[in-house]
Each structure stands twice: as C-alpha cells, then as structure tokens.
Amino acid sequence: MTTQLKLIPGHKKELQAPPVLQVSKLSKVFKTGDGPMTVLQDVHFQVAEGEFLCVLGPSGCGKTTLLNVLAGFEKPSAGKALLEETPIMESGPDRCVVFQEDTLFPWLTVKENIAFGVKGLSKKEKREKTNHFLDLVGLTPFGDYLPREISGGMKKRVSLARVLILQPRILLMDEPFGALDAQTREEMQDLLLSLWNQFHHTIVFITHDIDEAVALADRILVMQKDPGMIAKEIRVRLSRPRERTESSFQDYCKALYQALKKPQP
C-alpha cells in the first residue's frame, strides 16, 4: 500500500499549486429528435490540487453531463476541459467516478467488485487491501454477497470502496449518498472527509442537498438549469469538523437556498 501512497502528492497542497482541473467556456449540446439541446453553456471553473468542490443544482441541470466530460466519457461541444494543461480525452483510474446509478458488476461479489480495479499486487496483498476498504465502508459482513442481495445504500458504499481502493488523485462523485438514509449519509460524509484528510484526493462532488454541500465543500458551485450554467460560486469558510447546528452553517444553507431559488421566475 505504501507504494501507492507515494503517488498522492499531498505535500503539494501547501505550495500554491496550479489547478488540477481547468474547465473553460465549456458547452455541451446534445442532438435529440427535437433538434439540438444545450445542456451546458459556458461553464468555467478550476479545481485546485486537493480541493473539495461541490456542484449543487436542481435535477436535470446538467450536473451528470459535466461530470461525464471531466471523467472523459463525453467530449465537449465547445470549450475545453483540461487535466493539468492536457485536454481530457479518455477516462482512466486517475479520475475515479462514483456514479449516480448503480454500476456494480452484477456477476461479481462485493469483494470482487471492490478488487476489480486493483492491479499489480500479489493475491494476498490484494485480498488484504480489499478487506481493508471493505471495512472502511462498513461492509465486512457482506463481502461475499452479490450486488442484487444488498440494499441500494450498501451498493453505494461498495461503489465508493471500489474507487477509494485505487487511491485516485481525483474523485468525481455523482450524488453518491443520495440513496442513503440521513444517519448513514452523515456517517459516510464523515468517512469521506476523513479519507480526504488522509489521502488528499481532489474531489468534485455533485449533490442536490444543500446541507451536504455545506458540510463537505471547500467551495460550492451553484448550477442553474436550461441551460446549465454556473449561477454562483460560494467559498465555505468554516473550519472542520463542521457542526450543522451552528448558526454560521445555517447561514451558508440559507444563502444557497436563496441562490437556488433565484433564477426561477
């Protein structure tokens, strides 16, 4: 595991590092039966090394589409998406995605799903590493279950574990905790934060939950709909751990609530 830890350039965080991800004037137009449809328009932002960025927006505003471009699944129609100055062309294990939908491999057990992307380790190391991350997401008793035998919430945890195990530089997360109950969701948020503190991933986290965004993010991009654009950018200047009951927390929530409401007529 040590070899891989070296790959995570956590130390760079202190230096004023250049942005890891740069999105400039990005637009995405889909051809549909009813003609072209602009889903993203002139989206422009940067993500710094080790930053926790949340993208908050209503359903259908293009959050997943944006993520797909960053992940390399979709090409931009206009503008650029750069990973350290290089245009993003392909997906790969340096930019891991936790999908909104269930994308576990149904023919693999929980353990096998988690171990799927691990390469270049001995069998034993691989097993140990898998068990470690299985434990991290609290699924130790369910390692040999198949995806169809566990609940939706548990599936999400497996999805998280199978990318965390790759210790990617950049984590792209698409409403990963949307399907969890309030309590588990908070646990998972705490877990994610602790892992982030440990490994210094750069995280782009998509959510439609205001509380969640405030609890997690260094910075929040509020997206509007039709076409998908960034309506507002809010830097969350709260120390961690954050307390939901604090009034400063609530202030951020209210501000975001307003920001989300505004563009609607």
Place this chain on the structure above:
Amino acid sequence: MTTQLKLIPGHKKELQAPPVLQVSKLSKVFKTGDGPMTVLQDVHFQVAEGEFLCVLGPSGCGKTTLLNVLAGFEKPSAGKALLEETPIMESGPDRCVVFQEDTLFPWLTVKENIAFGVKGLSKKEKREKTNHFLDLVGLTPFGDYLPREISGGMKKRVSLARVLILQPRILLMDEPFGALDAQTREEMQDLLLSLWNQFHHTIVFITHDIDEAVALADRILVMQKDPGMIAKEIRVRLSRPRERTESSFQDYCKALYQALKKPQP
C-alpha cells in the same frame, strides 16, 4: 370525477372516527439461507382517518416490509394488521402505494401509466382526468414520453400521479421523494399537502429524511433496526404551512435526530 369524490369520506374527519388502520403486535420473520430473520417485531400503532403519519427509520430497519404488510403484499408472521377491523388480505386500489423502486410500466407512456388504474369512465373523461393529474405533478409536456426517456425524479412524479388519480382512501408512500433534488422535493411536498387538504387521504409516509417527516406529518413513528421496532412516537403539533426556519421546527428535528441516534450503541 364527482362520483369518485363521494367515496372519500372527508366529512368523517370531524367526528372522533375509529382508526382506519390498526397494527397490533405485528411481527415479520423471513426465512433466509442463514435461518430465520426477524425484520419486524411487535410493531403496534393505529392510523386515524385522514391522518398524515410518517415512519422514520434508518436503512434496512424494515420500513418497506411494514408497508408491504399494510398494502397486502406480505402476510404478517404474527400479530394483526386490520383495515377497519378487517384483516388485510389482498392489495387493492383502496390502499395505493407509491413504491420506493421504479415500478412504472416500461411499455406505457407517461399518460398511459397514469391512466392505467382508471376504470369505468368514457374515453374523453379518462383523457381529461389523466391530463388533469399530469398537470398536477407538473409533467404536462412529457405526457407522451416513455419511462426510460425521463429522469428518475420525473418517474417518481408519474408514480404519484398514477395513484392520486385513483383518489384512494389510504396512500402508502415509500420514500417517494428520496430521488428528487432539494428544491423539487419541497415542491412535491407542498403538492402532496395541498392534495391531502383537498382529498383527505389517510397517508402513511415512509422516509429517512428528518426534515421531510417534520414538514409533513401529524405524527411520526421512529423505527429502530435489528429488529425493526417502534422506538418512539412523536406528535408534531405545528400549524400548517410549516416554516423550516422556525425554531420550533428545528426543535422537532433535533428531537428526532436524538431519537434516531439513541438505540445505536
């Protein structure tokens, strides 16, 4: 439509009506490969005519199982579930369910899905009624789309519309808004409340979202896990419309937050 409105005994609400649903000492044990598994144990509660009851509990505590018993999909292992003194044997359009999973018929359009359960109306009446409820859930432009062509959130709205159109006495809702973004969720909550005011359904609403429970319910049952039991019952004595920012609202939230945390060691 008038004929069906008569069926809704909204006027009874004023009289001290007997409970519509009575659940007493209900247990449910599933046989699994690893032996029997007690999912529900000694669950005991009543629902009055026209009441809005929320069941709040963590993932996997047995909420869906409880609902399945009330809907008539599962038989209790012990104890009773009575609908107006009669044991619940079968499911039927008097107890409509909005499921947690997607259960739209994939070969029917949005409109056809909504009209599916409507019986005994002329074609024209049926069409008008369908359009009315399509409008109620804000999907008028999407009437001719297929389920696979609309988003997860929109599917939930269709699921709601297709049972609302039957104007059932009892609505059983299993985390219906869990998949919606914060804003749309609030809209839907408002919509549900306004419909409830209009038609006086008796509602059993399952959620894992504390805010949602407080915003909606007359009474909240907090469930605990392993085995599924009712840990606490809280009557929400707030006038409607309720404001999330009010401190009394927040007090209820905190109380529930505590109640959910407690049983865990």
Place this chain on the structure above:
Amino acid sequence: MKATQNLDAQDGFAMTFNKPNGWMNSFIPWILPALFFMGWFLVSRFEIIPAYLMPSPRQVGEAGVMYAFGTPGEGPYAGRFWVDAWVSCGRVLAGFSLAALFGIPLGVLSGRVDAMQKTLSTSINALRAVPGICWLPLAMVWFGIGYKTTLFLVALAAFFPIYINTAVGARQVSPLLFQAGAMLGVRRMNAVFSILLPGAMPSILAGLRLGLGISWAYLVLGELTGVPNGLGAVIMDARMLGRIDIIIVGIVLIALLGRTSDLLLSGVFRLCFKSARRLA
C-alpha cells in the same frame, strides 16, 4: 429531456460510427448478398467448379424464372411457384400458430410457476435435441399422411424456441410490477394480459421470430410425405432428382419468404402491441 439510447456512442468499447443516412441504411444489408453473388458468378464464369456440381447464376435464374413464370407443362416445375408458395405459406402459418398456441401459455406457466417448470423443463429440453425426421414415422402413425402430419412436424419444431423464450421472458418480469398492478386494481388472471405478456414481450417476440424461421426450415420435412405440392415438396423432389439448380432456387425463395415473414411478424407485433413497439 429525451435521453436517446446511445448504446454505442459513449462506452469506449464499441466503435463509433457516423449515423449512416437513409440511403446507406437500406443499402448496407445488401452488401453481403452482393459479394456472395459476385463470388458465385466468378466461380461459374471461370468454371472453377464444373456446372454440373455448381450451376451458374444464369442456369439458376432460368430455372427460377421457369418455376415462377413458366406455363404449366412447359417443363418440370414450370409455373408451380405460386401454388407452392401459397400452400406452403398456409402450412407454415398454421403450424407456427399451433406452436405459438401451445408454446406461449406453457412458457408463461413454466416461467412463473416453479412446479410447472420442474415438470416440463427436463422433458422439453431432452426432446428438443431429437431430430425432426425421427418423428415422421410416428407422426404418420398418429396423424395419418397429409396435412395433419405436416402441421405436427412444423409446429413441433417451432414450439421449442417459442416455449423457451417465453419462459425466460415471463421469469424476468419484475415482481414489483405485479405488486404495482395489484395495487392499481389488476386482478389475478388479468395481470397475465396487462402486465406479464407486455413485460415479457421482447423475449416472446424473439422466440416467435426464431420459431417462424424454424417453421420454414422444417417445411421440407413436413412436405416430405403425403402432400403433392409446396416449396418443401419441390425441394425434396429436386433433391431426389439431383436438380441442384432447383434446390438453389428453393434456397433463395425460402430465404426470401422467411425474411419477409420475419419482417411481417415483427411489423404486425409492433402494430398491435405497444410493448413490442416500445421495449427493446
């Protein structure tokens, strides 16, 4: 909001093609037959295989024209095509319908009722390996010679894929859909028609299409004995007399009829059933 089904576009595995336009679309399916034909033409043009073994396209064309448009008496098989095609279509349709009549209900039962599945599957899976020709002597004893035996053989062959695919399809319909139906007031048997069959439709249609193809393929066997005409009978006669040209005419005609009936079947189902139109 319409999310187009772009199976090939995004997944990084399948090659991405520019959507061919309409003209291309109706052209592409003919590439393979055209190539094949060219090969055949060249082979016979340069007499790589002697004509008595592999008749030339011209010979086959002439035999085909004679078969289709000759006046009866002008030569063997002259002008018989229309009657043959007509009766054969009738027999295929009848046999196929019979197979569907048994295959779909039994398949639905097997797919949904465990005990039924257990009772039938072993026997049916064993029987489907039995060569059709083995049944011919038995069918003649059971049904006499003629139409009924023909029907039985064609129906038997088509039964297996229809039954198997219907069972698979019926098994895959989600129990949640039945719950939803029950909750919306669909009562027991009704659920078969309003939920089970539509839900299993893609699989059922696939089974029917396979079955229809096999019906044509077994026509030869069905018309081997006791019926005076039909495409299958002509093919067997031609085989008996070593008329390879007529056999090739038969191949082409049955391939055409098979494909046409396949398109018709799909078309009719799409026309009649929402589920066939909208699923898969």
Place this chain on the structure above:
Amino acid sequence: MKATQNLDAQDGFAMTFNKPNGWMNSFIPWILPALFFMGWFLVSRFEIIPAYLMPSPRQVGEAGVMYAFGTPGEGPYAGRFWVDAWVSCGRVLAGFSLAALFGIPLGVLSGRVDAMQKTLSTSINALRAVPGICWLPLAMVWFGIGYKTTLFLVALAAFFPIYINTAVGARQVSPLLFQAGAMLGVRRMNAVFSILLPGAMPSILAGLRLGLGISWAYLVLGELTGVPNGLGAVIMDARMLGRIDIIIVGIVLIALLGRTSDLLLSGVFRLCFKSARRLA
C-alpha cells in the same frame, strides 16, 4: 440483509407453492416421461395400435439392449451403440464448437456495432429459414463428402441461435458498466472479456444451449452421407428400412444424450464463469 429472489411468492399472480423438498425436486421432472411411458405401455398392451406400427416398450427395449450390448454380428446394429455414440458426440462437439467460434464473436460485433448489425442481420435472418437439407448438396461440393460436410451442417444449424442470442445479450449490457470499467482502468479490448461477455452471459448461455440442442437434431442430416457410423447414421438407416423400434431407440438415446450434454454445458459454464453461476 440477503433479499431472496422470491419471484413467485409476492406478486399476487403466480401461485405460491411450498418449496418442494429435495426428494420431490428430483422426482418431479420424471412425472411427464413416466405418464408418457404408461400411456405407451397401455396402448401396446391392449393393442390399440398394432405392434408393427407402434412397437411395444418391450420390443423397443430389446432393440435397445441389442444395439447397446449385443455382440457385433448377432443382428443388425448389434453392439454398435458405443462406437456410434462416441463418434457422434465427437461430431456434435466439433460442429457446436465451430458454431460457437463464429457465432459468439459475430454476435458480439452485431450487438455492439451498428454497421455490423445492419450488414449481417438481414442475410442471417433470411438464411436461418433455409432448410438444412438444402445445404447438403452444396456442402458436398464445397467440402467434399465426409467429416467436413458433417461438421458444416451441424455447425450451420447451431450457429443461428448462438449468434442471435449473443447479439441480443451484447446489446443489453448497460453502457454504464463500460463507463465504470473504463474508469477502473479496463482498456478497450479487455472490456470485451471483463465486462461485455460476463454481462451478456445469461443470453450467451441460452444461445449455446439452444445451439447444442439443434446440433444433436442436425446430426441426422450431417451423418446422412459420407460417414459410416454414428447415431444419426443409424437412425437414417433404420428409417430407410422402416425399423420403427430402432428409430424410437434413437429418439430416446439422442434425447438422453441431448439432455446430458445440456446439463454438462450449463454445469461447465457455471463452473468456469462466475457470470454464468451468478446471473439468472
């Protein structure tokens, strides 16, 4: 947390059965054959159909014993079974493997590449309606008489269901799984083996099972000409001589071998592939 797959229990449509215990489970599949056998026994016991048309179980049994255990020369077919079964199994295996070798890759291509689908589907859908016997004269010209022709005919018949089912299965694998794979570092061609084939496995296995059944059924055709032995050859000889008892022995043996090979195929796949074991 294990949610058992209770397709039948909850849905209000399918009948609910108490799970039959192990003893019952292995008993039920034999009900139908037993009933059938009893009917046959009674029919011949009371001579409802004369024995020369429908041999009695005893006669067939004797013919079967002679075929399997007789010493060569003791009578026609005596003791030939073991050699016949051995060579026929070999031919079926070879033809079936050949069909899988072409059918699976072409099916995968057709399922995932639109242009491929367009190029192949019309031709293949047309050809699958062509009776197998039509290919016999052509196959003899192409491959000469003997093993190769046998192989071709068996493989051709098995090809269609394998190809079609693989294509359907490949088409249904969710593009999201490929995205997930790509994100986890699975590179292009690798995705075929680690995602596409496992995802399409239930459908592929169904196709292979159908194909294997058809391989057996077409053995008769494959062994009609040019090979000296084999179950198909025996059946055709028996047919030529009108030995219905031997034909019935053939039916039973091929049904048994077909079923056995079907179970073996499923078993081997379940053993070798997680996806076959764990998906439906």
Place this chain on the structure above:
Amino acid sequence: QEYKVGTWKTAQTIQPFYYQDYVPEGDQVDVFSFTNPADQKTALLAKSLDMCGATLAHAIHSASQGQPVVVVAALCNKCSALVVKKDGPIEKVEDLKGKRIGYVPGTMHEILLRETLTRRGLSPIKDVQLLRVDFFDMGTALAGGGIDAFLSGEPFPALAVDKGYGRILAYPYYGDAVGSINAGMLVRREAIEKNPDLVFSLVKAHAKATDYLNLHQDQWLKKASTFGTPLHILEKAAPNMEIAWDMDPDFVSRAKALGERMQALGVIQKQPDYDALFDLTFVNRLKDEGYPKP
C-alpha cells in the same frame, strides 16, 4: 369407391398416376408421392394407403419382421446400374479393387452391388471400401471425387452420363440368381381377406396402365419428365427401365434368392414366408379373365 395409392415420383414407378383411367367408372384414385419405401409402407400399415410401391428388398425385410404386407403385382424390373467416373481408369468391375463405392445399407442396390463384386472375385469387405452415401448425393459425390463408383437406380445413372461426369460400367443383372427384379405393389394382408375386390380392381388398373405405357413409351417418358427429370435423360435411361405387373413362380424364386442374400448380409434375421408374402392370385385371376387380350 376410393383408392389411396402411394408411389415414388420416378419413371419406373409411374403406373399409379394412370390408375384413374382404368378403375371402374365413378371410382376415385388419390396418388400420394413419397421419397422412401419405408414411409409408404408405414402409411400403408397405418391404413392411410390401400396400396403402395416398395422395393422387393424392403418387402422382404418387412415380412421377415412379421409385418402383414403382401406383394400382389410387380412394379418394375431392372433400373439399376453401376456407374464410375467418365474419364477414370476403371474399365471393368475388377478395376474397382481398392476403390471407394457409394451404397445405402439394407437396400436392393446394396445386394446387387455385393453380387456384382463377388461374381468378379472381389470381396465387398476386403477389396473395396463401401461408403454410406444417400442415393440422392451419389452423383455429386462421384463428380466431386468423394467416391469412385456407385450403384443406384435410374435416373441417377443416366443423369451422371448425361451431365458428363459418369459412365456406366455394368448392369447388375444375373439370370441365375436375383436377376432383374426390382419392385412390386404392396397391400395389407387384411385388405386381401376383407376386400379382395378392391385389391383386384387396383391390380387390374395397374396391369392396364403398365401395358398402356409400355405401348406408348413417348407418353410414358413425357409424363415422367414432369416429375423433374429432363426428357432426353429419360430417353437414355429407358432401355434400363422396365415397368411390369406380372408375377410368376420364377419371379418368386428370384425374390427368394434376394432374401437369402439379405440374410447372409445380416439385413434380416430370418426368412419370411414367401408364399404369404407373394400372392399371385390377383395376377392369375386377371389372366384367367383373359387379360391381356391377344
């Protein structure tokens, strides 16, 4: 009265198609065509047919299995030929040593082939390689080089000659044994017992049709060509085809010789009762009635 008759669609088995002209006024003859004697016989036994054609080998085989069939008239004689590759090295039967020969086990033609070989001092087991090939595929196999020779019935030999790849090496008729007998008309025993007049009507029609066609060979071949074989091939084959109806004790003794060969080969286990299998009463009754008129 209705008659159902089965036959092959070949020139030498064509007579049933003419029965209609020779049955009593108002009677109806339905002719069903088959490709295989076993199918016809099964249909006969299942009472789907009143009479059908069958090779004598098949009739003997059926009778030896105890099936209640009776031959009541001859159908055709000759019709067989041993064919080799046109430009091949084989000039006489002896040259077949070491060659591959196509045959169908259990048939007339197998017996004739073995007879031919043995008479020329070749052992069918040691000296040649017999290869199972369906009759209909023999021509293709010979042309393609898969086999060096085959023995089968017309029109395949004539066809092979006409198409230019085949040459007739020998005709397998030997007067002192099986001779040139080939096929006969079969009925159920029960029909003879219960309804001899019906059988007689058919035999009579058969005889008249046969004689008519023998007199009008052009019509015979023209009709036969409608089955699919070109006329000029049939004309070449004609000398090797003999349609017939009469049976005499000599005919039966040749059949016995055939039966013996079959038993020696193991095709049948025991000899049938030839007196029961061949019923000459119908042809004799016909002759007693003064047919054919001189």
